[in-house]
Amino acid sequence: MGKYEEVMQESLGEIDAFWTRQAEKLFWFKKWDKVLDQTREPFYRYFEGGLTNMCYNAVDRHVEAGKGNRPAIIWESPETGKSRTINYSELLGEVNAFAAVLKKLGVGKGDGVLIYLPMIPETMVAMLACARIGAIHSVVFAGFSFEAVAERIDDAGVKLVITADAGKRKGRPIPLKSIVDKALEIAENKVGKVLVVDRGITDWKRVQERDFILSEEIAEQHGAKVAPVWLPSNHPLYLMYTSGTTGRPKGVVRDTGAHMVALYCSVPFIYGCKEGDVYWATSDFGWTVGHSYIVYGPLLFGLTTVVYEGTPDYPDPGIWWKVVEKHKVNVMFSSPTAMRMLRKFPSSWFKKHDLSSLRYLFLAGEPLDEPTWRWAKDSLGKPVIDHYWQTESGWPMLSNMPGIEMLEFRPGSPTKPVYGWNMAVVDNKGDEIPRGKRGLLVVRPPLPPGTFLTLWRDDERYLDAYWRHFPDKLLFYTGDFAIEDKDGYFWVLGRADEVINVAGHRLGTREIEEIISGHPAVAEASAVGVKDELKGQAIVAFAVLKQRQEPSDEIRKSIVKLVREKIGPVATPRDVQFVKMLPKTRSGKVMRRVLIGLCEGAKLGDLTTLEDGTSVDEIKRAVENMGIK
Ligand code: AMP
Numbered sequence: 001m002g003k004y005e006e007v008m009q010e011s012l013g014e015i016d017a018f019w020t021r022q023a024e025k026l027f028w029f030k031k032w033d034k035v036l037d038q039t040r041e042p043f044y045r046y047f048e049g050g051l052t053n054m055c056y057n058a059v060d061r062h063v064e065a066g067k068g069n070r071p072a073i074i075w076e077s078p079e080t081g082k083s084r085t086i087n088y089s090e091l092l093g094e095v096n097a098f099a100a101v102l103k104k105l106g107v108g109k110g111d112g113v114l115i116y117l118p119m120i121p122e123t124m125v126a127m128l129a130c131a132r133i134g135a136i137h138s139v140v141f142a143g144f145s146f147e148a149v150a151e152r153i154d155d156a157g158v159k160l161v162i163t164a165d166a167g168k169r170k171g172r173p174i175p176l177k178s179i180v181d182k183a184l185e186i187a188e189n190k191v192g193k194v195l196v197v198d199r200g201i202t203d204w205k206r207v208q209e210r211d212f213i214l215s216e217e218i219a220e221q222h223g224a225k226v227a228p229v230w231l232p233s234n235h236p237l238y239l240m241y242t243s244g245t246t247g248r249p250k251g252v253v254r255d256t257g258a259h260m261v262a263l264y265c266s267v268p269f270i271y272g273c274k275e276g277d278v279y280w281a282t283s284d285f286g287w288t289v290g291h292s293y294i295v296y297g298p299l300l301f302g303l304t305t306v307v308y309e310g311t312p313d314y315p316d317p318g319i320w321w322k323v324v325e326k327h328k329v330n331v332m333f334s335s336p337t338a339m340r341m342l343r344k345f346p347s348s349w350f351k352k353h354d355l356s357s358l359r360y361l362f363l364a365g366e367p368l369d370e371p372t373w374r375w376a377k378d379s380l381g382k383p384v385i386d387h388y389w390q391t392e393s394g395w396p397m398l399s400n401m402p403g404i405e406m407l408e409f410r411p412g413s414p415t416k417p418v419y420g421w422n423m424a425v426v427d428n429k430g431d432e433i434p435r436g437k438r439g440l441l442v443v444r445p446p447l448p449p450g451t452f453l454t455l456w457r458d459d460e461r462y463l464d465a466y467w468r469h470f471p472d473k474l475l476f477y478t479g480d481f482a483i484e485d486k487d488g489y490f491w492v493l494g495r496a497d498e499v500i501n502v503a504g505h506r507l508g509t510r511e512i513e514e515i516i517s518g519h520p521a522v523a524e525a526s527a528v529g530v531k532d533e534l535k536g537q538a539i540v541a542f543a544v545l546k547q548r549q550e551p552s553d554e555i556r557k558s559i560v561k562l563v564r565e566k567i568g569p570v571a572t573p574r575d576v577q578f579v580k581m582l583p584k585t586r587s588g589k590v591m592r593r594v595l596i597g598l599c600e601g602a603k604l605g606d607l608t609t610l611e612d613g614t615s616v617d618e619i620k621r622a623v624e625n626m627g628i629k
Pocket residue numbers: 242363364365366367368386387388389390391392414478479480492493494495501504505506
């Protein structure tokens with residue numbers, strides 16, 4: 001039996017022994033009473049009774065072990081031309097001072113803090129300071145609109161918002177503080193305090209009594225010590241909002257202790273990292289990848305993590321490789337979209353730099369097509385590892401794992417299940433299907449440690465969205481189609497539900513449809529994801545206008561603008577087409593597969609339940625207009 005099989009067997013067969021061994025590598029103020037509690041299935045709870053602290057394990061522990069001089073964060077900002085290195089001792093000092101500021105502003109254990117910040121070290125310090133005192137952070141991607149921020153301020157019930165005067169994208173300032181001001185105007189939750197990182201990029205309006213400037217507050221707390229609060233293993237560490245099949249975003253709740261254990265051991269096992277390594281995840285703090293592999297995972301293992309403020313092609317398409325050379329990055333994590341974007345440029349951009357430090361490039365977030373995989377591997381001359389996971393999982397579910405055993409590569413497949421994940425492909429009833437056949441990707445319970453506890457204040461929705469897809473079987477529904485081949489390799493084929501994946505950003509079609517339907521000229525609308533060369537998928541919307549409204553470019557543009565404003569630039573529809581009716585079943589449900597099929601030029605399948613066949617011809621014409629087939 002190979003090492004992979006051996007680890008797999010133990011992790012699934014002897015759950016307690018396997019995870020006890022991992023958890024013992026970290027510091028617990030009080031040891032747990034029970035490794036896995038399944039009494040409230042499927043609300044699996046790990047390390048119940050244990051007390052620990054994420055921040056202590058990620059920062060203090062290394063300083064106390066005499067490793068304080070080791071660099072913890074390297075900040076590279078092509079956007080501002082700045083660069084900064086912070087070692088573990090310095091980071092500990094900054095986190096303590098920040099935690100003191102939080103306390104002064106009235107934030108304590110269990111309170112919510114919304115963080116709307118760019119890719120700067122302060123974001124990480126803010127997250128760690130929350131973790132230190134048991135406050136629950138909710139980081140919102142700084143490309144989201146004020147409406148999205150307001151929705152999260154309300155849903156998470158936060159007490160404090162932390163933002164900056166501005167972020168920057170390709171040299172252009174993004175005025176974050178004024179977006180927060182607008183969000184607070186419409187939010188029902190009247191947050192009384194806003195903490196501002198003043199970067200001196202733009203002017204901003206200070207609201208007296210409400211707005212505090214970080215540098216002034218820190219100056220007051222300089223040298224302060226705030227003891228880590230020992231928290232129950234299942235105390236929420238953070239909330240992360242993600243799109244689902246219904247309009248409202250879902251607040252994924254992450255725990256403290258089990259998540260810490262899962263991240264800690266994934267760093268050497270999955271990513272093949274060793275002590276002293278420099279790790280760079282090119283994601284954003286606003287996504288789960290950022291939480292797990294820019295902040296917590298690398299720090300828990302005592303690595304140096306790179307925080308990058310910029311894009312892959314600014315000021316030029318060689319910038320990433322320049323950073324790899326400059327900081328001797330060992331392991332990198334990025335997305336297929338970024339690679340497809342870089343592929344537009346000659347691979348001589350790679351050749352300009354010494355990439356000898358780099359051992360692996362991991363990619364995730366969307367399906368990785370074979371040509372892109374091959375191009376990245378050949379251009380880098382390094383293994384490129386596709387791996388699959390979700391916001392909900394918090395850490396990889398399918399991956400080749402160099403730290404355990406590197407398996408043969410099969411381009412287009414994220415290889416096999418990660419230890420702890422009992423993955424399967426099933427039919428609509430939840431019965432396993434023969435290998436080689438397409439079905440739904442599920443996880444057999446229990447879920448491993450460190451995934452998610454539930455959806456924020458909505459256990460019912462957690463059960464409905466993930467556990468009640470198959471009425472007679474308790475299986476975790478991923479929402480993806482997949483094939484397991486005869487050798488146990490998994491192939492993830494894309495979403496089976498109403499979620500669109502644009503450049504690795506997950507967007508719910510319902511969310512987009514509700515916004516378009518809210519446009520004064522629109523009666524109803526449907527949005528679908530279509531294949532896109534660069535971003536994997538792009539949004540295309542079909543809108544039925546209200547009576548007496550005539551299709552016009554003006555309405556089209558205002559619809560596109562509305563979606564951008566309400567969700568953010570990531571959700572910009574590629575096209576909006578006007579039709580007289582949507583293809584519906586007799587019971588009035590929009591047949592999305594017909595829309596997708598027409599957009600992608602695929603076979604339409606059974607149309608007998610369609611109410612009016614002329615709707616199909618109309619959509620066909622619309623699709624030809626767009627030229628997307
Ligand atoms: P998110 O929760 O935003 O990370 O999105 C998770 C979704 O992204 C998954 O359910 C998949 O649809 C897709 N995804 C992530 N990684 C991969 C991968 N390696 N291959 C195929 N699809 C992926």
